[in-house]
Amino acid sequence: MGFLFAARGCVAAAALLCVILPCHAKLSTRFYARTCPNVEAIVRSVMAPAVAAEPRMGASIIRLFFHDCFVNGCDASILLDDTPTFTGEKNAGANVNSVRGYEVIDAIKARVEASCKATVSCADIVALAARDAVNLLRGPTWNVPLGRKDSRTATQSAANANLPGPGSSAASLVSAFAAKGLSAREMTALSGAHTVGRARCLFFRGRIYGETNINATFAAARRRTCPQAGGDGNLAPFDDRTPDAFDNAYYTNLVARRGLLHSDQELFNGGPQDALVRKYSGNGKIFAGDFAKAMVKMGGLMPAAGTPTEVRLNCRKVN
Structure with missing residues (x-):
């Protein structure tokens, strides 16, 4: 009991030190x-x-993890509410009315704090929740390296600059992921997260009404719930065959x-990713393995x- 108290004290002290000094300790399972x-x-x-x-919540938590890590690293900055001193990431173009699940992370954090006060970062909770989301939707599982710290700030401009949009080309996707140290193969595997979840009509209207590289029957089905004017918030599944698997x-x-x-179909549009898409299409085990590693x-x-970090007690605000 005394050792556990001492260990927790060390963690708290380390978290405080990270506010002053950059902390890049190696992650460990x-x-x-x-x-x-x-x-x-x-x-x-x-x-x-x-x-x-709500199976869709699984897809939302996966998206939350992606959108956190792509902006200044996996630091739970996406969870911070706006303050008088900074405008955070929640209302960035790619996040507003798109990223959700904050209340689920809050519920996890509350339960973790009750068991292990001031010990587990919000960033680690998001990483674990994303892994569980994939697995609970009948996908693969993997060991999650832990030890991240939470940022003490967030910037909407960084989110707007770093997050790929639904109209992205294959080349711009490869470039955006390469800027994060992720290969074209890893980008193609990670894009497979769109095997679950939903998108708003606003984000695919241009594709179903204006593009030719699209199955006519599929386009017609999507148009029934996504008119040319209005209905921006109407949802459609990324995969209308097994939307929650x-x-x-x-x-x-x-x-x-x-x-x-558009950004989805760009991965199979006569470019370098075509061969890998065909491989994943024919072999789900290869996709699952590549996805987990990515x-x-x-x-x-x-x-x-040099980024100030800590273990936040409330994921929505700094300590």
């Missing part, structure tokens, strides 16, 4: 083995009923020219050296 050994079970205990009640159907759809977003690599993106 056993980071909380002594200080919060039940953290993964706690995360799962909240994620399982949340996804069971984390499988390789995303790639099968691309080969059939049934990609929902998620671990993306989860290793860290804030820039």
Whole structure:
């Protein structure tokens, strides 16, 4: 008992030190083995009923992780509410009315704090929740390296500059991921997260009314709930065959020219990614393995050296 108290004290002191000095400790799957050994079970205990009640929430948590890591690293900056001193990421163009699930992360954090006070970062909670979201939707699982810290600031401009949009070309996607140290293969695998979830009519209207590299029957079906004027918020599944199953159907759809977003279909449009899309379409195990490895690599993106960090007690605000 005394050792556990001392260990937690060390973690708190380390978190405070990270506010002053840049912290880039190597992540470890056993980071909380002594200080919060039940953290993964706690995360799962909240994620399982949340996804069971609304499978779309699983896709939303995966998206939350992506959009956090792509802006200044995996530092939970996306969770920060705006303050008088900064405008955060929640209302950036790619996030507003698109990223959700904040209340699920809040629920996990509350339960983790009750068990292991001031120990587990919000960034690590998001990473674990994203892994569980994939698995709860019948996708792969993997060991999540832990030990991230939470940023003490966020910038809307950084989110607007770093997050790819639904109209992105294949070349711009390759470039955006390369800027984060992720290969074209990893980009193509990570895009497979669109095998689950929904998109708003606003983001695919241009494709279903103005593009030719699209299955006519698919386009007609999407137009029924996405008129040329109005209905911007109407939702459609990325994969209308198995919308809540984390499988390789995303790639099968691309080969059939049934990609929902322009950026989706760009991965199978006569370019270098075509061969890999065909491979994933024909072999779900290869896709699942590549996706898991790419998620671990993306989860290793860290804030820039010198960024003030801490373990937040409330994921929405700094301590």
